[in-house]
Amino acid sequence: MEKSPEQEHPVKAFGWAARDQSGVLSPFKFSRRANGEKDVTFKVLYCGICHSDLHTIKNEWGGALHEIVGVVTEVGSKVQKFKVGDKVGVGCMVGACHSCDSCASDHENYCPKVIFTYNGTYYDGSPTQGGYSNIMVAKEHFVVRIPDNMPLDAGAPLLCAGITVYSPLKYFGLDKPGMHVGVVGLGGLGHVAVKFAKAFGVKVTVISTSPNKKDEALKHLGADSFLVSRDPNQIQAALGTMDDRPLELPVMPLLMGRKIVAGSLHWRHEGDSRDD
């Protein structure tokens, strides 16, 4: 018989969970596994709220949240990177196969057997419960250090939103001063993308459907220019000015495996001497 969340593991935990599709969270008593030899247990102090959490809360039953930060309270005997008192975080994943090509290249996020922090099934068959709770237990391999000089609450959103935009900026080489990127949408991810790009010294144009975001983009986040995507004149005028242009595609199948869609069109304006 399936064990209840309270009895599954020896360590009592308390959190907030979705029990129906109302979107309302309620108190949830459950359990975490005992700290294993390669595990880190930490007291959860903050969680970011990612858009996917909102979907989970409305569609599923269980714990959510996967931008989890706190302070280490216990480490296993084989843990090497952390000690009690360290500031740490856990992002979207808590497990993977550790034998596929993706795992071998430190891309466990593309592992076909990746175990997500919530709404997943752990190696032992128990559900992963997310981080909206008082404690968290995770394998050292999936725990990251939060620098001492970074406020923990500000660190949490970097664990999913942050890495989601940092990774493509680095991977596609859009991190060099003098480059020009367009950030489409100024929600949670767009916000962090602008901050990373500016920190790299890259020129940033924010492209948004909403003219109301202009002040936030330019004054608050330091973007260089702002385009309203519903204004065909503005978009026309900006064509060709960026090193990365927006493209509408069904993205999920592409994300899982970091597939690349590339296009090439050799065409040049009269008098344009750029060799690209």
Ligand SMILES: [Zn+2]
């Ligand atoms: Zn997320």
Ligand SMILES: [Zn+2]
């Ligand atoms: Zn793997």
